[in-house]
Amino acid sequence: MESEYHYSPAEKMATLIADNYRLIQVMTRFGIRVGFGDKTVAEVCRDQNVDCGTFLSVVNFVTDGYTHADVAGQISVAALMHYLKQSHIYFLDYMLPAIRRKLLDGIRMRTDDVSFLILKFFDEYMSQVRGHMEYEEKTVFLYVDSLLGGSPKEGFSISTYSDHHEEVASSLHELKSIIIKYGPADADANLLNDALYDIYRCEEELTSHCLVEDELLVPSIVRLEQESGIKSRMK
Amino acid sequence: MNRDEKLHIVVAETSPVISAGLSFCLRRLPGIQAQTLEVHSYPDLLDCIKSTPADIAVVNPTFGGTFSPQHLREAAGNDLKVVAIEITPLDRQARSLYDETISIVEDVPSMVSKIRSLAYSPDENPSDKEPLSQREKEIIVLVVKGMTNKEIAERLFLSVHTVMTHRRNIARKLEIHSATGLTIYAIVNHLVDLTEINL
Incomplete structure (x- = not known):
């Protein structure tokens, strides 16, 4: 039996969203707009100038949670990097600031108790995530640009790509448990719940984002390196 | 592995009913944070464990033609634990190839203790x-x-060195790894007063 992909290019785009509403995020980051009627994935991608193979690779990975051996061959590295950059923008400029606002209102921030420290924890976390994403854009993405341009930068190979991904999601885990165990008792319950829901979702989405980088980006760069004759030091 | 990390479990079973049921049970085990993936064919199982490191694979022993637990461990390349799903009782010889077995009539406490001992070291x-x-x-x-x-x-x-050991134990017991997190803990539990610390 051959391994099979969950969704094919002939699937209707609307079916994907009906099956799993979280795929709306993937669609948006690829630049696909709603209003596509009953068109198939292939048709929508063609109309909206999106690389269909890359889009489906991300969709299938997010849906199934693992990749097939031949996945790197389906991916346009440029399209995937564009997607990842859009994700960075979403987390840094939209989602994390929105959580901060809810947290700020929910814990009724004062300077004389732990509510202040909870916000401090969050701010430290945000700058950690920002640092991580900036590192990726400045080193990994620039390196890939140079690879795509045909003159790869010396001294970097994707195998040196550090894996401090774990921390990015695990600190959110810590924040959640601190709010739940030690949060201020006089907080506005609805606002704080809202912030907590968002933190759970953010944790899931960040974990998924990091997995896309590890399981889709890294293998496709390794393939690109091989095509450019760079010997990868990956095991 | 660390207690506050999620456990990654792959359920490999051709029957979608058994697969979904087992996967659902594993995710709701009390005190165990598990995340599951379901695969329904042997090629998919191999792709899955090669691309996404798993801690435990729960597999139907009659799964696919060339399947063997040892082959699976080698393909995974990490410390993958392979558990057999017992739909009908296995003989001793077959059992010995697996790290553990879970019967489809297994109760929750017994599943919890089996998964615990597979995933976490005794200390x-x-x-x-x-x-x-x-x-x-x-x-x-x-x-x-x-x-x-x-x-x-x-x-x-x-x-x-001793201080560092204490700090590691503190982080493990409280599941708090950051200085700000510790400060919050210390204030809420009245170990220090907010006026005593420089923020």
Whole structure:
């Protein structure tokens, strides 16, 4: 039996969203707009100038949670990097600031108790995530640009790509448990719940984002390196 | 593995009903944070464990033609534990090839204890209800006041190595790894007063 992909290019785009509403995020980051009627994935991608193979690779990975051996061959590295950059923008400029606002209102921030420290924890976390994403854009993405341009930068190979991904999601885990165990008792319950829901979702989405980088980006760069004759030091 | 990390379990079973049921049970086991993936064919199982490292694979012993637990461990390349799904009882020979077996009529407490012993080493296991020692509380106070490990060691007449061991144990018991997190813990539990620390 051959391994099979969950969704094919002939699937209707609307079916994907009906099956799993979280795929709306993937669609948006690829630049696909709603209003596509009953068109198939292939048709929508063609109309909206999106690389269909890359889009489906991300969709299938997010849906199934693992990749097939031949996945790197389906991916346009440029399209995937564009997607990842859009994700960075979403987390840094939209989602994390929105959580901060809810947290700020929910814990009724004062300077004389732990509510202040909870916000401090969050701010430290945000700058950690920002640092991580900036590192990726400045080193990994620039390196890939140079690879795509045909003159790869010396001294970097994707195998040196550090894996401090774990921390990015695990600190959110810590924040959640601190709010739940030690949060201020006089907080506005609805606002704080809202912030907590968002933190759970953010944790899931960040974990998924990091997995896309590890399981889709890294293998496709390794393939690109091989095509450019760079010997990868990956095991 | 670390207690506050999610456990990655792959359920490999051709029957979608058994697969979904088992996967659902594993995710709801009390005290175990598990995340599951379901695969329905042997090629998919191989792709899955090669691309996404898993801690445990729960597999139907009659799964696919060339399937063997040892082959699977080798393909995974990590410390993958392979568990057989027992739909009909396995003989001793077949059982011995697996790290564990889970019967489809298994009850929840027994599943919990099996998954625990596969996933966590014994010294990690009883930690969650262990209280902080007096020494650990002293160290938290000094960390929160901004002292370095070296300064704490000098103050308490300990080696830096011992201080670091204490700090690791504190992080494990409280599931708090950051200085700000420790400060919050210390204030809420009245180990220090907010006026005593420099923020």
